[in-house]
Amino acid sequence: MDLLSLRYFQTVAKLENMTRAAEILQISQPAISKMIKNLEGELNVKLFDRTGKYIRLNEYGKRFLVKVDSALQTLEEGKTELLDLSERPTGTVVIFIQAGSYLLPDMITLFRQKYPEAQFKLLQQDQEISRYPAFDLCISSTPLKIPGTASTPVLTEEILLAVPNEHRLATRKSVRLIELAEDGFISLKIGKQLRETTDSLCHAAGFAPRIIYECDEPSMVRSLVRSGLGVSFIPAVTWGGSQGSSVVLLPIEEPISTRTIEISWYTNRYMTNVAKKFKAFVEDYYKQLKEDKIKKEPINPKA
Incomplete structure (x- = not known):
């Protein structure tokens, strides 16, 4: 059982379609079918139920997919963590933006002046969704609370x-x-x-x-x-x-x-060096906004 086989299985399991999986993975359908059969042979269980040309992930396959997803994510986080050891903030920060979108372009521009290799992926979704996306940081307003996250008001x-x-x-x-x-x-x-x-x-x-x-x-x-x-x-x-x-x-x-605007992050996911630096930058940015606003407000003389 190797990493390539697990990645192939993950793709087939999520699509439940050998033809589409082969197209995405850019290998032949017979090759991917053989890989799945070899994996099932190694595990000594069938991972899919087959009806003609259709396949469906069975209970064994569903349980195995959970473990495969976790293992591959852990390995990817390990790779990212090793890259972070260089202390050079590079990579992509995934931001789920629910509030303050007007200010985000300015924040990203200023941040990239200091860290030009940093990249950003922005996610915008309505609150009425059954499942929240994977992100590094979420900028939202209370009382939104995403399960598994911690937050700080800014x-x-x-x-x-x-x-x-x-x-x-x-x-x-x-x-x-x-x-x-x-x-x-x-x-x-x-x-x-x-x-x-x-x-x-x-x-x-x-x-x-x-x-x-x-x-x-x-x-x-x-x-x-x-x-x-x-x-x-x-x-x-x-x-x-x-x-x-x-x-x-x-x-x-x-x-x-x-x-109240707040910034949130998943507590059980590794936060990259560049995401940590951007989180601190956002907190400082909003702190400066508050200070500038106070300076502009008229002073009411005491009676």
Whole structure:
């Protein structure tokens, strides 16, 4: 039993199709069929049930696949760990981005100025998924909790109300959310973390938001508000601050409207040197954002 046989078995087991597996592995179908038979002979059990030209992983095969996946992942992590011993942060950081996507390009650009060999793979999925993807780091907002992960908060930001500059409340210094109960809201689509947070804020204020536009991206939300088509919630820091002269950002007096951004990682997976450095960089980046925001805030004199 060698590593090549295990990798071939892993591919066939996940596809349950010899022809497709042979195409992906770039070997002939008879060769891969022979390898599977040799492996079954070595293990003294059948790993697949065969019906004509179709194959299905049986109970023996399913149990063996779990062990093969674990063994190959451990070997891959061992290879990565040895490369990390050089203390040179190289390789790919897989980031599952659920919040703060507006800031991520800037973070990656600044990080790669210091570590130009670092590469990034970005994953974006809705919250309504049955299975979370494999990642090195996840940037999200509470209360998302992915099983098997640890997390640390990096920023708590105010959620503001964005209204067109001709809106009836545009001249106010702040608003109570209930005052917007009859307004049309522009929002991210269901499944986005911010949508869940802002829907909860509206319910806490005593009403269900009347959504007139649903968007995939924050940039579209901002554009529709600038066009005077409705009102929206805007995170004060991670959505980029000022939205232009045609939009007024209003603090919400009631209910308290904030969200906390956090960075998470799997506790049972090896974290590469480059991922560790990027994690520390993200924490420092958000810390600097908080300090810059405090410096810009007006000082209220004591009475």
